[in-house]
Amino acid sequence: MPDSTARTGLVDLAAAAKDGCEHALERLLAHVHVHVVRSCRAWLAGVGDGAAEEVAQEALVRIATGIHTCRAGTDDVLFAWCRAVARNAAMDRLREHLREWEVRALGDExxxxxxxxxxxxxxxxxxxxxxxxxxxxxxxxxxxxxxxxxxxxxxxxxxxxxxxxxxxxxxxxxxxxxxxxxxxxxxxxxxxxxxxxxxxxxxxxxxxxxxxxxxxxx
The missing domain is CATH 1.10.10 (Arc Repressor Mutant, subunit A)
Structure with a gap:
């Protein structure tokens, strides 16, 4: 039986990952990793040293654990789904920092x-x-x-x-x-x-x- 991970399309890798192939999941995450990190750096600029990388790792975990819920039929849609997962993780961090800022601002006032x-x-x-x-x-x-x-x-x-x-x-x-x-x-x-x-x-x-x-x- 041929190795399904030999296929290079993101959708194919996602399908294999849903079937339980850990190697396919690792390859999928490797494909999107740099884009997730770059996006998190843009969204979280100014939050603090290391915040973007930390959130990017959290986003990759969410992608890995939630891949079975993805219904993307093309590589572009799958990539957009991964980016949306990363954006949600970044927004969660932004909300945390907004609350911290509220506490400091009202505390000063x-x-x-x-x-x-x-x-x-x-x-x-x-x-x-x-x-x-x-x-x-x-x-x-x-x-x-x-x-x-x-x-x-x-x-x-x-x-x-x-x-x-x-x-x-x-x-x-x-x-x-x-x-x-x-x-x-x-x-x-x-x-x-x-x-x-x-x-x-x-x-x-x-x-x-x-x-x-x-x-x-x-």
Whole structure:
């Protein structure tokens, strides 16, 4: 019986891998490895040393364990599927860093002062705002997370962010403005529609910071 791994097409290698041929799976991963790494480096530029390579390895693991779910009928479609798996892994990492940035940013804005009698309430308020903001961002598509990463965390110019996302600068601005308005509405709804003590504290502290929810300033 001829060795199925002698075939060089990606679809053929995937078919053999689904049949349990580990050598075929290894060859498939070797084919896409460099492209996965290159894509992760582009998506995760500025995240940190080694992050792209680490996420690329995670993406390859996801490809290996999920190959049986791929229904690609051509090499181009299979390659696009592998790239989509890598993009999902990269977006997961971006979301993690966005949350870390949120914690640092709000922590700076509501910095506790030693001996401050309101420190406990402030801490409760910050936790509530973070939770609500995390919920709001969690419902946004990955394209929005990528845009926020480039504009808010990396502080790229509109042109740089647009280039990274395949948009025009004007298009990136419109998407950002719509996102801010949408997330603001979600946060306002979550905070004003609850009598939870932590969220009440959050409303009070936001008001002290000049972000009165009822006035639509937040």
């Amino acid at each position: 509501f910095a506790e002062v030693e001996g401050d009698p309101d420190a406990a309430e402030r801490s409760q308020a910050v936790s509530a705002v973070l939770a609500v903001l995390d919920e709001a961002l969690g419902t946004e598509p990955e394209a929005v997370h990528a845009l926020l990463w480039h504009r808010v965390v990396r502080q790229d110019s509109w042109e740089e962010a647009a280039h990274a996302l395949g948009l025009t600068a004007a298009g990136a601005k419109r998407r950002f403005q719509r996102t801010v308005a949408r997330v603001r509405r979600k946060v306002e709804c979550a905070l004003t529609g609850s009598d939870d003590p932590a969220r009440v504290a959050a409303r009070r502290w936001l008001a002290l910071q000049g972000h009165g929810l009822t006035a639509g300033k937040w």
